[in-house]
Amino acid sequence: MAIRANPKLIDELEPYGAEDVVKCYHCGNCSAVCPFSEAPYVFPRRPMRYLQMGLEEKLKGDLQPWLCYYCGECSDQCPREAEPGETMMSLRRWLTSRYDWTGISRLFYKSWRYEVGAVVVVAILTIIGFLAFGFSQGSIDHYDGPNAFLPSSSIHIFDWTLAIVLLALLLSNAARMWWFTMGRDKTLRVSVGTYVSRAYLLVVHFFTQKRYSQCERKSPWLVHLGLMLSYVTMLILIMFFLAEMASGPGVDWRVHVFGYIATIGLVASTIVFLRRRIRKSSAAYKHSHESDWIFLILLLAVALTGITQHILHRYGVDVAANLMYVTHLAFVVPMLLLEVPFSKWSHLAYRPLAMYFAEVRAAGLEKAEREAAPAGDLQAA
Amino acid sequence: MRIGVFICQAGIAEAKAVNLEAVGLYASNLPQVEVVEVLGLLPKVDPDEVAKRITESQLDRLVIAGDSPGFFKPAFTRAMSLAGGEPDEVRLASFRQYGADTANSTERAKAIVACAVYGVPFSLAAVPAQTKMHPASLVIGGGIAGIQAALEIADAGKRVYLVERTGTIGGHMAMFDKTFPTLDCAACILTPKMVAVGQHENIELMTYSEVESITGSPGAYKATVLRNARRVIESSCVACAQCSDVCPVSVPSEFDAGIAKRKAIYIPFPQAVPNAYLVDEASCTYVQSNGTKCGACAKKCPKDCIDLDARGDVVKLDVGSVVVATGYGVLDASVIEPYGYGVHPNVITALEFERLTNASGPTGGRIVTKSQRLNKKTKAEEWVFDPEGAPPRSVAIIHCVGSRDRNYNPYCSRVCCMYSLKFAHLVREKLPDAECYEFYIDMRAYGKGYEEFFQRIKQEGTFVVRGRSASVSERDGRMLIKGEDILSDRVLEFPVDMVLLAVGLTPTERSDQIAAMLGIPRDQDGWFTEADYNADPTGTERGAVYVAGACQGPKDIPDTVAQASAAAGGILKGIVSGRGVDSLGSLSLEEIEARAKTLVAG
Numbered sequence: 012m013a014i015r016a017n018p019k020l021i022d023e024l025e026p027y028g029a030e031d032v033v034k035c036y037h038c039g040n041c042s043a044v045c046p047f048s049e050a051p052y053v054f055p056r057r058p059m060r061y062l063q064m065g066l067e068e069k070l071k072g073d074l075q076p077w078l079c080y081y082c083g084e085c086s087d088q089c090p091r092e093a094e095p096g097e098t099m100m101s102l103r104r105w106l107t108s109r110y111d112w113t114g115i116s117r118l119f120y121k122s123w124r125y126e127v128g129a130v131v132v133v134a135i136l137t138i139i140g141f142l143a144f145g146f147s148q149g150s151i152d153h154y155d156g157p158n159a160f161l162p163s164s165s166i167h168i169f170d171w172t173l174a175i176v177l178l179a180l181l182l183s184n185a186a187r188m189w190w191f192t193m194g195r196d197k198t199l200r201v202s203v204g205t206y207v208s209r210a211y212l213l214v215v216h217f218f219t220q221k222r223y224s225q226c227e228r229k230s231p232w233l234v235h236l237g238l239m240l241s242y243v244t245m246l247i248l249i250m251f252f253l254a255e256m257a258s259g260p261g262v263d264w265r266v267h268v269f270g271y272i273a274t275i276g277l278v279a280s281t282i283v284f285l286r287r288r289i290r291k292s293s294a295a296y297k298h299s300h301e302s303d304w305i306f307l308i309l310l311l312a313v314a315l316t317g318i319t320q321h322i323l324h325r326y327g328v329d330v331a332a333n334l335m336y337v338t339h340l341a342f343v344v345p346m347l348l349l350e351v352p353f354s355k356w357s358h359l360a361y362r363p364l365a366m367y368f369a370e371v372r373a374a375g376l377e378k379a380e381r382e383a384a385p386a387g388d389l390q391a392a
Numbered sequence: 393m394r395i396g397v398f399i400c401q402a403g404i405a406e407a408k409a410v411n412l413e414a415v416g417l418y419a420s421n422l423p424q425v426e427v428v429e430v431l432g433l434l435p436k437v438d439p440d441e442v443a444k445r446i447t448e449s450q451l452d453r454l455v456i457a458g459d460s461p462g463f464f465k466p467a468f469t470r471a472m473s474l475a476g477g478e479p480d481e482v483r484l485a486s487f488r489q490y491g492a493d494t495a496n497s498t499e500r501a502k503a504i505v506a507c508a509v510y511g512v513p514f515s516l517a518a519v520p521a522q523t524k525m526h527p528a529s530l531v532i533g534g535g536i537a538g539i540q541a542a543l544e545i546a547d548a549g550k551r552v553y554l555v556e557r558t559g560t561i562g563g564h565m566a567m568f569d570k571t572f573p574t575l576d577c578a579a580c581i582l583t584p585k586m587v588a589v590g591q592h593e594n595i596e597l598m599t600y601s602e603v604e605s606i607t608g609s610p611g612a613y614k615a616t617v618l619r620n621a622r623r624v625i626e627s628s629c630v631a632c633a634q635c636s637d638v639c640p641v642s643v644p645s646e647f648d649a650g651i652a653k654r655k656a657i658y659i660p661f662p663q664a665v666p667n668a669y670l671v672d673e674a675s676c677t678y679v680q681s682n683g684t685k686c687g688a689c690a691k692k693c694p695k696d697c698i699d700l701d702a703r704g705d706v707v708k709l710d711v712g713s714v715v716v717a718t719g720y721g722v723l724d725a726s727v728i729e730p731y732g733y734g735v736h737p738n739v740i741t742a743l744e745f746e747r748l749t750n751a752s753g754p755t756g757g758r759i760v761t762k763s764q765r766l767n768k769k770t771k772a773e774e775w776v777f778d779p780e781g782a783p784p785r786s787v788a789i790i791h792c793v794g795s796r797d798r799n800y801n802p803y804c805s806r807v808c809c810m811y812s813l814k815f816a817h818l819v820r821e822k823l824p825d826a827e828c829y830e831f832y833i834d835m836r837a838y839g840k841g842y843e844e845f846f847q848r849i850k851q852e853g854t855f856v857v858r859g860r861s862a863s864v865s866e867r868d869g870r871m872l873i874k875g876e877d878i879l880s881d882r883v884l885e886f887p888v889d890m891v892l893l894a895v896g897l898t899p900t901e902r903s904d905q906i907a908a909m910l911g912i913p914r915d916q917d918g919w920f921t922e923a924d925y926n927a928d929p930t931g932t933e934r935g936a937v938y939v940a941g942a943c944q945g946p947k948d949i950p951d952t953v954a955q956a957s958a959a960a961g962g963i964l965k966g967i968v969s970g971r972g973v974d975s976l977g978s979l980s981l982e983e984i985e986a987r988a989k990t991l992v993a994g
Binding site: 036037038039040042043044048049050053056057088089090091092 | 730792796797798799800833834858859860861862863874875876877878881882883
């Protein structure tokens with residue numbers, strides 16, 4: 012098969028954050044220090060080589076960038092300051108934009124102006140929409156009850172509609188990811204059984220991020236896990252227990268214990284990450300792409316406005332609670348609608364998927380090797 | 393006369409070296425200059441337009457200034473003839489020819505332009521001050537570079553003072569076992585030269601001494617040399633070793649790169665020149681206790697040549713020229729934590745291995761791994777090289793340790809690839825059953841016979857792995873080495889018995905003081921800067937001061953010897969002509985311009 016090289020690839024990656032790839036002289040230090048670099052996935056040097064050579068298609072089908080959790084050890088020890096860790100991060104951004112068929116992701120990563128603009132537009136539309144909806148069917152003086160400004164039953168329907176749209180986008184992008192990395196590779200023969208038998212890995216990697224814990228520094232893993240678990244808890248609460256959360260005046264502790272813990276988790280972890288990025292405390296936080304800032308700021312704003320509207324409601328300040336609710340939604344909707352399918356948040360799907368695919372692929376390769384081995388022996392004989 | 397100045401650069405690096413705008417402004421204030429145009433980097437010169445310009449401003453003379461103005465001359469000559477002017481009146485002001493092509497060369501460039509405007513050759517206007525050349529020379533540093541330079545000058549019949557900081561001449565080369573790529577015995581080449589220095593009637597050897605200051609001008613320098621107290625009378629000592637036998641102090645030997653011990657009164661190695669003992673005052677009990685304790689060696693000496701109360705001395709020398717041959721240091725491998733030097737016993741540096749494999753070294757040339765031994769004094773277990781120790785079954789050599797690495801030394805140390813290949817040969821020669829691995833990034837076998845040497849090492853069965861190893865750890869008493877083999881795209885991790893670190897070369901600790909004392913610049917890495925990288929690689933900014941050997945930049949023995957001989961040639965040129973000439977850098981713009989004016993008037 013002919014291999015097509017894109018000599019401009021290295022320049023095209025620059026807006027995604029990979030600025031120092033050219034400096035790499037392939038000493039292999041990074042691949043040797045990386046705790047995840049194990050056959051058949053030897054990185055970060057190999058993807059860096061692909062980049063230098065402009066092997067766009069090869070990179071598009073590469074799972075290796077997703078296997079990196081960016082502990083920064085490789086960048087710290089790189090003799091050329093070629094920033095292999097940041098290159099992996101940039102490749103993940105680039106891959107996200109390749110998986111996305113709408114092309115929106117590409118725009119967002121190319122210029123932060125598009126992303127911020129889209130967030131503002133969606134936020135304004137959300138505010139207008141919910142204010143119009145609230146005033147048309149309820150009273151701003153009521154937070155819950157029959158005359159509520161934004162009744163939880165309506166919001167519930169809205170949430171599920173949004174969820175279905177997001178799921179459709181994510182699944183279609185994930186399908187493209189599967190095609191690029193697994194499906195179109197004719198040499199790879201993997202049975203359905205292999206896919207099924209390893210499906211549990213998807214759940215394991217999603218919920219534990221256990222590979223992250225193999226990095227030398229443990230604190231990033233713990234904070235990252237805290238953020239993710241808080242987010243998932245909140246997501247479950249909102250999708251299934253919205254009525255209980257919004258009900259008042261009595262506090263339903265079964266819901267709220269989880270709600271408070273998740274809120275504390277979200278606020279604390281986003282603040283920790285923001286602080287590290289501001290201080291550039293280690294290699295992993297030294298280079299912040301605009302999309303990193305937008306994501307963290309949105310997430311923090313969502314958590315803070317969410318808990319504020321809840322407190323206002325508890326203290327019976329319903330008008331303020333309703334206004335805060337609209338503000339909360341003005342952060343939530345753009346964050347979900349734009350970040351989940353098109354920007355940083357999408358890695359919640361791609362990374363566990365990539366790890367799952369990687370295991371399946373490795374199993375497939377191993378099987379092929381086993382089958383090929385006897386033939387090889389015969390030839391040798 | 394009406395003159396037009398056109399400034400155009402041909403080279404990108406040179407264009408940055410000179411501030412063209414400043415030169416243009418300066419040129420516009422010169423008498424008779426009517427037109428100044430700064431055309432910048434690689435301009436397209438249209439003869440018709442320049443001709444129009446010449447006619448408009450009625451120019452009689454054109455000056456083309458720039459790094460390589462000859463490149464643009466045809467276009468201007470044509471313009472001159474189109475305008476009906478005199479083609480001979482197209483004058484060149486070449487920055488490169490007169491050395492205005494390095495950083496901060498703007499003043500020099502101005503002077504070059506001024507001379508072209510006045511119509512005076514720059515070499516006539518810019519004549520540095522001259523003094524009478526004193527026929528004696530000073531060589532600082534007694535390694536192979538200093539030895540070679542001193543011998544060349546002395547053999548020509550001229551007096552040389554050779555000042556060496558340690559107790560013997562020989563430098564790093566004396567420590568080496570073999571030289572690459574010929575595998576000659578280093579000592580067999582070096583020691584005859586050392587003896588020649590020691591016996592030469594024209595060389596005054598001052599070991600255990602340091603140059604404190606150098607004043608004066610080229611051809612007439614005054615050097616102050618501090619002669620540290622050797623505490624052993626050099627001329628009487630017969631090196632019988634009775635003093636060191638009774639000396640109770642034992643410290644790591646510098647000559648053996650720390651892998652063996654020496655006494656406080658010692659001779660660096662048996663072939664030392666001068667062949668006399670010396671007392672290390674930092675470890676001598678008698679000196680440290682102000683004469684209240686010990687003194688055993690002085691009582692024992694059969695020749696009565698030990699004077700433990702001796703004091704240092706200061707000598708003043710008149711010399712005409714100076715050779716700086718202060719050599720290099722090596723990177724402290726312990727700063728690179730992943731390699732675990734100083735933590736794992738069998739991770740050793742290149743110099744330590746040189747001594748280990750040297751027949752005159754502590755194991756008699758047997759390559760062994762370290763063994764654990766109880767130190768009776770400190771009651772602690774120590775790792776030492778025991779001649780009876782176990783030979784390694786496998787050895788890994790890691791290239792580029794601290795070299796080509798922005799975290800340590802960004803430059804290539806130039807000798808490590810070749811000495812590492814030499815190590816592989818020595819290991820395989822002495823231990824044919826041992827496996828030997830070379831971990832390299834790029835194999836820089838760049839010299840005559842070097843590539844062939846590399847091919848030979850591969851044929852001898854050394855495993856050459858492309859990819860610098862990243863870390864060394866310890867498992868079951870062996871060294872676990874981990875690195876990527878980038879050609880087969882896999883991460884390797886396997887145990888070896890011994891790891892050799894090919895540590896890079898660094899400028900010596902004192903190089904900043906020496907540079908300040910001599911008034912010669914250092915580059916960003918700390919090496920002394922030569923006058924002109926291509927055209928004058930041994931001269932310096934300071935007249936009659938030459939650099940030779942690794943103090944100017946990492947280099948191997950053949951290059952060092954060649955450069956030392958070249959430096960000696962430069963010095964002899966000065967002595968034969970009888971003139972000490974200051975460098976161009978000593979002249980100010982005003983001086984050159986004033987002289988150009990007088991030449992025009994004359």
